[in-house]
Amino acid sequence: MGVSNEREEIKARVQQIQVSLPDGTAVPALGQGTWYMGENPQAKEQEIRALQLGIDLGMTLIDTAEMYAEGGAEQVTGDAIPSRRQDLFLVSKVYPHNAGIRKISESCENSLRRMGTEYLDLYLLHWRGNVPLSETIEGMEKLKKEGKILRWGVSNFDTEDMQELWGTDGGQNCAVNQVLYHIGSRGIEYDLLPWHKQHKVPVMAYSPLGHGGELRSKLMSNPVMTQIAEKYAVKPLQIALAWTIRTDNVIAIPKAVQENHVFQNAQAAAIKLKREDLEELDRAFPPPTHKVPLDII
Numbered sequence: 572m573g574v575s576n577e578r579e580e581i582k583a584r585v586q587q588i589q590v591s592l593p594d595g596t597a598v599p600a601l602g603q604g605t606w607y608m609g610e611n612p613q614a615k616e617q618e619i620r621a622l623q624l625g626i627d628l629g630m631t632l633i634d635t636a637e638m639y640a641e642g643g644a645e646q647v648t649g650d651a652i653p654s655r656r657q658d659l660f661l662v663s664k665v666y667p668h669n670a671g672i673r674k675i676s677e678s679c680e681n682s683l684r685r686m687g688t689e690y691l692d693l694y695l696l697h698w699r700g701n702v703p704l705s706e707t708i709e710g711m712e713k714l715k716k717e718g719k720i721l722r723w724g725v726s727n728f729d730t731e732d733m734q735e736l737w738g739t740d741g742g743q744n745c746a747v748n749q750v751l752y753h754i755g756s757r758g759i760e761y762d763l764l765p766w767h768k769q770h771k772v773p774v775m776a777y778s779p780l781g782h783g784g785e786l787r788s789k790l791m792s793n794p795v796m797t798q799i800a801e802k803y804a805v806k807p808l809q810i811a812l813a814w815t816i817r818t819d820n821v822i823a824i825p826k827a828v829q830e831n832h833v834f835q836n837a838q839a840a841a842i843k844l845k846r847e848d849l850e851e852l853d854r855a856f857p858p859p860t861h862k863v864p865l866d867i868i
């Protein structure tokens with residue numbers, strides 16, 4: 572198969588797996604993260620190429636934040652994105668200390684300038700800080716009216732935070748909650764994920780490959796993961812990624828700079844885990860049996 576045919580085939584599989592936002596917009600269940608991009612000028616070209624390859628493979632949702640390399644990751648994203656802006660779904664995040672009514676506009680403007688775009692598809696409160704939720708909602712809704720963002724959401728909100736948000740005026744306009752979720756950290760399955768299903772608000776899973784270091788190595792070398800991976804002729808982390816997006820309510824945003832990683836992540840869209848695989852994975856990585864406070868990095 573030619574290189575371009577192979578890419579088209581992977582892209583078609585990625586495009587088949589979509590998640591619906593509360594307003595009916597469909598986004599790819601597999602996107603791309605950008606944490607740590609923009610920190611090292613020598614790595615910039617490779618980071619840009621990685622994001623562009625991911626876009627070519629259908630992973631057109633890109634997650635970044637004003638925090639990442641203090642705007643550096645947003646700049647890399649801006650340099651990577653093609654002119655067909657309407658084909659992308661760009662997500663950025665505001666620092667909690669900038670999420671008040673006075674600062675949120677300036678933060679958003681700065682993100683837009685760094686990314687070279689006129690609007691964000693989704694703007695998230697990165698985590699809860701001291702600014703009252705009502706004030707952040709007011710700021711987000713104002714940005715929406717001005718056309719600078721199309722929708723807003725939150726990140727690192729546990730179930731009680733979501734309940735409080737739902738009880739706050741305008742809070743039900745939240746489109747997404749981005750939280751840590753991977754097969755080695757399943758705490759949200761006890762109550763947060765069910766809350767999201769019930770309220771039809773998708774979860775965006777960050778660190779879906781376990782982020783890095785020892786935890787990622789453990790996932791890669793787990794005997795059940797390796798055995799299932801062998802069965803599908805893929806790598807264990809591709810199984811971890813396919814597992815994360817096994818339902819229709821979770822979007823995963825793996826970050827990859829190495830080209831082979833980008834390919835592998837996109838190819839995970841084609842893996843359909845069978846019931847017996849999921850049961851084996853449950854035995855190796857048991858789901859929670861009680862409330863677990865939200866895992867955060």
Ligand code: NAP
Binds near residue numbers: 779809835
């Ligand atoms: P991750 O995506 O779980 O893991 C990234 C690491 O895995 C990188 O070292 C990457 O290496 C490696 N990798 C990627 N694909 C691989 C593959 N197929 N095989 C082997 N290794 C692979 O971790 P993350 O960056 O923490 O999370 C993803 C994104 O979520 C972030 O980039 C960020 O956008 C977002 N996030 C949000 C929050 C929040 O508070 N809202 C917190 C954390 C993360 P290379 O880069 O060298 O390819």
